[in-house]
Amino acid sequence: MYSVLRLVLPTAMQTDLKRFKPFCSNGAPSFVNGRISLSVFEGPDWSRHIVAISQLIDSLEKEFGESLGQTIGGVIDVAVDWEDYNANLLTELTIPPTLIGTLGRLKLAVTISIYGGE
Numbered sequence: 001m002y003s004v005l006r007l008v009l010p011t012a013m014q015t016d017l018k019r020f021k022p023f024c025s026n027g028a029p030s031f032v033n034g035r036i037s038l039s040v041f042e043g044p045d046w047s048r049h050i051v052a053i054s055q056l057i058d059s060l061e062k063e064f065g066e067s068l069g070q071t072i073g074g075v076i077d078v079a080v081d082w083e084d085y086n087a088n089l090l091t092e093l094t095i096p097p098t099l100i101g102t103l104g105r106l107k108l109a110v111t112i113s114i115y116g117g118e
Helices: 017-023 046-064 097-105
Strands: 002-008 030-032 035-042 073-080 108-114
Touching: 002 046, 017 035, 017 046, 035 046, 046 097, 097 108
Parallel strands: 073 108
Antiparallel strands: 002 035, 002 073, 030 035
16 A cells, blocks of 8 residues: 655745655655655555654645645545455545544545556
8 A cells, every 4th residue: 555645736836846855755756747746655554554644744734834725735645456455345444534624624635546456
């Protein structure tokens, strides 16, 4: 399982990507077509994804304040691979109410992509 935060930046912010470097676990933000991608967490433990997502959003909100959710939009993208759910018919990924509230307030969507296998 892999989580990434993709932010859509206003044109004025697209030239100052170094502000995002502290939020990149791999050391450098990926910037394509007006969107910056920040790696959040990789691993099979959904609860650790939730913690990492919450911490990243809190840090970004401290850095960018009201811009986050007003001029900066985005989506949390969670990729779930075949190996992550081992062909189980049901895999639950619960998002706690506090995180749902924060995501809603900041107008950040969540996309969960489930990839099949075999």
